[in-house]
Amino acid sequence: MSKTDEKSAERVRKVLTQDLFVRAAAVNATAVVDEMRSIHNSFPVATVATGRAMVASLLMASHLKNNQELSIYIQGNGPLSRVFAEASFEGKARAYSTAPHLESPADSQKILLAPAIGIGLLTVTHHLPMGGPPHRGTVELLTSEIGDDIAYYLQQSHQIPSVVALGVHVNAYGRVDAAGGVLIELMPGHTEETVRKIEAAVKAAKPISQRLLEGATADDLLRDYLGEFTLIEMEHDYPIEYSCRCTAERVKRSVGLLGLEELDEMIAKAEEVEVGCDFCGRKYKITPAELEDVRRSVYKSSLN
Ligand SMILES: [Zn+2]
Known part of the structure; x- marks a missing residue:
């Protein structure tokens, strides 16, 4: 079997x-x-x-x-x-x-x-x-x-x-x-x-x-x-x-949890970052522009 x-x-x-x-x-x-x-x-x-x-x-x-x-x-x-x-x-x-x-x-x-x-x-x-x-x-x-x-x-x-x-x-x-x-x-x-x-x-x-x-x-x-x-x-x-239902969106949201300071450091490097899903190991690439999007939404929710 x-x-x-x-x-x-x-x-x-x-x-x-x-x-x-x-x-x-x-x-x-x-x-x-x-x-x-x-x-x-x-x-x-x-x-x-x-x-x-x-x-x-x-x-x-x-x-x-x-x-x-x-x-x-x-x-x-x-x-x-x-x-x-x-x-x-x-x-x-x-x-x-x-x-x-x-x-x-x-x-x-x-x-x-x-x-x-x-x-x-x-x-x-x-x-x-x-x-x-x-x-x-x-x-x-x-x-x-x-x-x-x-x-x-x-x-x-x-x-x-x-x-x-x-x-x-x-x-x-x-x-x-x-x-x-x-x-x-x-x-x-x-x-x-x-x-x-x-x-x-x-x-x-x-x-x-x-x-x-x-x-x-x-x-x-x-x-x-x-x-x-x-x-x-x-x-x-x-x-x-x-079964893992991870998506690029969910992984980006988890990167957002790192906080503004860490996000700023990542953005300053202006490099693509690779983030793995904790559950299945699948790798997702996040571009600097996407990192800035993540930062914007984290910043916006911090104002609420
Ligand atoms: Zn996964």
Whole structure:
């Protein structure tokens, strides 16, 4: 099976329990996360952190509506600094971190994200279509291992108790051989019995990446956690893929964020500048005249 075939075969699987008190989503995103790794040539720590954020964004975005997107932004005081992942309802995802080549500590057997990310903030932004104002929620990082941080966000911002299990495994050559996750959310009116059943399943469940390495599918992951419930499958027929929607306009806007002083320095050099998209590495050339346009619009908005 080619990489593309494998990719197009995977979808976020969504279910509800028959009593409607639990909704859940699961995905095997191994190929998509490995594509992210190959685009950024990222080392294991960044691959695992960015991959987990990507899986979480795919799972959360699957509960949005058509043409809506969701982004996860992690900002810590550790050496990895920043991780950004974004996914659409339709399963298109992209991600990057600011330190893709961060080395693992020499004595580490297992990749721990907490020391790499440090303490900081998690921001989830829900982008609506048609340019309406996005909804944004920020919480402090709880463990900096990402899964628990997302669960904390869902509790704090949406009062939804949840289980967020994420797993990314990197092989001896630095490639991603397993990446996926499960998001289980308890809806209003759920009973203590529901909570007990899920807690027992969480205790018994093997790590996500181990299950994927054993050949488990997204449906198997759902059964690991919700085997005690009667499930109703919800249609969500979008193959997941790594996809960047960058345009020259968006890249110019990001150059505008450098600020007037830096723009003036660039303009003074009177040279064409090349700017790469953070998500896909695509290069855009910006001419001095375009830089001046960017400066004009930055200046204009600074007066408002
Ligand atoms: Zn791009």
